[in-house]
Amino acid sequence: MSTNDITAKDVTEEILHKDNFSRWLGIKVLEAAEGYSKIQLEVRDEMLNGLGIVHGGIPFALADSAFAFACNSRNNFSVAWDTSITFMKASKLWDILTAEAKELHNGKSTGLYIVTVTNQRNEQVALFKGTCFRMAKTVV
Amino acid sequence: MSTNDITAKDVTEEILHKDNFSRWLGIKVLEAAEGYSKIQLEVRDEMLNGLGIVHGGIPFALADSAFAFACNSRNNFSVAWDTSITFMKASKLWDILTAEAKELHNGKSTGLYIVTVTNQRNEQVALFKGTCFRMAKTVV
Amino acid sequence: MSTNDITAKDVTEEILHKDNFSRWLGIKVLEAAEGYSKIQLEVRDEMLNGLGIVHGGIPFALADSAFAFACNSRNNFSVAWDTSITFMKASKLWDILTAEAKELHNGKSTGLYIVTVTNQRNEQVALFKGTCFRMAKTVV
Amino acid sequence: MSTNDITAKDVTEEILHKDNFSRWLGIKVLEAAEGYSKIQLEVRDEMLNGLGIVHGGIPFALADSAFAFACNSRNNFSVAWDTSITFMKASKLWDILTAEAKELHNGKSTGLYIVTVTNQRNEQVALFKGTCFRMAKTVV
Numbered sequence: 015m016s017t018n019d020i021t022a023k024d025v026t027e028e029i030l031h032k033d034n035f036s037r038w039l040g041i042k043v044l045e046a047a048e049g050y051s052k053i054q055l056e057v058r059d060e061m062l063n064g065l066g067i068v069h070g071g072i073p074f075a076l077a078d079s080a081f082a083f084a085c086n087s088r089n090n091f092s093v094a095w096d097t098s099i100t101f102m103k104a105s106k107l108w109d110i111l112t113a114e115a116k117e118l119h120n121g122k123s124t125g126l127y128i129v130t131v132t133n134q135r136n137e138q139v140a141l142f143k144g145t146c147f148r149m150a151k152t153v154v
Numbered sequence: 155m156s157t158n159d160i161t162a163k164d165v166t167e168e169i170l171h172k173d174n175f176s177r178w179l180g181i182k183v184l185e186a187a188e189g190y191s192k193i194q195l196e197v198r199d200e201m202l203n204g205l206g207i208v209h210g211g212i213p214f215a216l217a218d219s220a221f222a223f224a225c226n227s228r229n230n231f232s233v234a235w236d237t238s239i240t241f242m243k244a245s246k247l248w249d250i251l252t253a254e255a256k257e258l259h260n261g262k263s264t265g266l267y268i269v270t271v272t273n274q275r276n277e278q279v280a281l282f283k284g285t286c287f288r289m290a291k292t293v294v
Numbered sequence: 295m296s297t298n299d300i301t302a303k304d305v306t307e308e309i310l311h312k313d314n315f316s317r318w319l320g321i322k323v324l325e326a327a328e329g330y331s332k333i334q335l336e337v338r339d340e341m342l343n344g345l346g347i348v349h350g351g352i353p354f355a356l357a358d359s360a361f362a363f364a365c366n367s368r369n370n371f372s373v374a375w376d377t378s379i380t381f382m383k384a385s386k387l388w389d390i391l392t393a394e395a396k397e398l399h400n401g402k403s404t405g406l407y408i409v410t411v412t413n414q415r416n417e418q419v420a421l422f423k424g425t426c427f428r429m430a431k432t433v434v
Numbered sequence: 435m436s437t438n439d440i441t442a443k444d445v446t447e448e449i450l451h452k453d454n455f456s457r458w459l460g461i462k463v464l465e466a467a468e469g470y471s472k473i474q475l476e477v478r479d480e481m482l483n484g485l486g487i488v489h490g491g492i493p494f495a496l497a498d499s500a501f502a503f504a505c506n507s508r509n510n511f512s513v514a515w516d517t518s519i520t521f522m523k524a525s526k527l528w529d530i531l532t533a534e535a536k537e538l539h540n541g542k543s544t545g546l547y548i549v550t551v552t553n554q555r556n557e558q559v560a561l562f563k564g565t566c567f568r569m570a571k572t573v574v
Binding site for chain 4: 308310316340355374
Binding site: 098100102118119126128138141143145 | 378380382398399406408418421423425
């Protein structure tokens with residue numbers, strides 16, 4: 015049970031509510047659970063890069079938000095430390111990107127998460143790995 | 155000499171000109187050379203996350219743009235393949251973030267770049283490493 | 295079907311047979327298939343580091359071998375390009391470490407693989423991610 | 435000043451002395467300082483892989499040892515957490531590989547290091563990035 019009966023959903027909603035950049039990205043939360051999150055965005059014109067495809071910062075930011083939601087889901091304030099992303103497929107205007115974060119390690123001071131980013135045809139767009147560092151305080 | 159006397163500056167300006175997301179980020183190009191770029195942005199309110207600091211997607215996107223400019227600087231179309239970023243210091247509203255990309259390897263099909271992100275107090279905010287894959291065509 | 299009816303098992307055995315370092319590690323192949331491999335080693339005294347636990351180079355080398363077997367399993371010569379490993383749990387003398395490599399992307403010129411390393415208690419010891427670059431030639 | 439007047443050299447020698455695997459690798463310490471180390475090995479026959487070049491585990495292990503020496507140089511017990519290595523050039527039998535570790539961040543609980551691996555022709559063989567987690571105890 016999380017601190018003070020605050021659920022993963024509560025923490026995720028609270029973080030997203032205050033998260034200007036995730037709101038700019040148009041992120042919708044599909045699922046939130048302890049050590050888990052599934053979120054989505056739709057590619058807009060402002061998200062394209064100079065080569066005519068989605069800027070790498072967009073799938074990264076989506077994956078990073080999913081990672082943050084999963085990291086902080088037990089109301090234990092956690093910050094990203096080291097992350098990596100491999101780009102497997104370019105994304106285009108109006109693609110729907112879904113990021114699903116899964117927990118591989120939930121340590122006292124650290125955590126490890128894998129996030130897969132897929133498009134609306136269920137093709138894998140990117141693979142993200144993130145480690146976080148847990149501060150000794152709550153989020154909400 | 156680059157293809158058709160097109161300089162690193164030409165390619166960088168051309169990419170940035172078409173790059174909606176880098177423009178949204180407010181990216182300014184400070185320097186552009188073969189295998190090198192130095193760019194800057196100012197943190198705006200829309201770039202903050204739910205924990206009250208800059209969303210990890212922002213330094214990543216800045217570094218990723220610097221990386222893209224350096225990768226493509228010889229007018230050889232290159233796409234990001236694997237990237238990683240370590241976050242060393244949180245950034246705040248109105249911080250000025252500068253990303254400097256340096257080339258460590260310039261292969262025929264691949265390239266390796268390190269990008270450092272610093273703030274206006276010259277503190278290192280993040281370290282980015284990126285590998286790219288080169289397509290057999292020009293950018294401009 | 296692979297080149298010339300050569301199976302993943304054939305290629306793996308051929309590579310392992312010539313692979314001095316994997317033999318020094320005492321690697322045993324448990325399974326080999328297209329884009330997949332599962333291998334094992336037992337921790338010996340020579341593999342410990344100065345802090346009394348297994349040197350990070352050992353789980354990395356085990357994962358890297360599993361990755362190499364999976365990458366080359368279709369008899370398409372592939373070399374490691376960018377790899378990362380997160381260490382989740384220290385290993386000790388006589389631990390049995392198993393690495394299982396799975397393919398996430400099988401491109402013409404590139405490939406992406408995840409390798410999990412577990413111990414004899416089925417605890418996850420490390421998570422490895424590797425990208426490879428494919429040369430236009432066969433292994434065997 | 436480090437704990438109890440113990441220098442980076444003392445800690446490095448103490449770790450190396452107990453480090454069976456680094457000794458198997460034939461590692462020689464060229465330099466040791468606070469947050470810094472430079473070490474070397476010579477490629478032997480046992481270090482080759484099934485493709486006739488040096489197994490990726492060797493430059494990784496060398497870099498990982500340099501990283502460990504730099505991490506622990508202030509006599510503050512630190513363990514590797516997340517590491518990555520990009521391979522830029524294959525190595526051959528009898529090559530002399532030198533790893534130089536530099537500190538980018540020395541936090542209370544964490545550290546970030548870059549290690550470059552070069553050969554005897556001063557060609558860059560690999561680039562390693564490592565983060566460590568610091569335990570609240572001494573090494574020696």
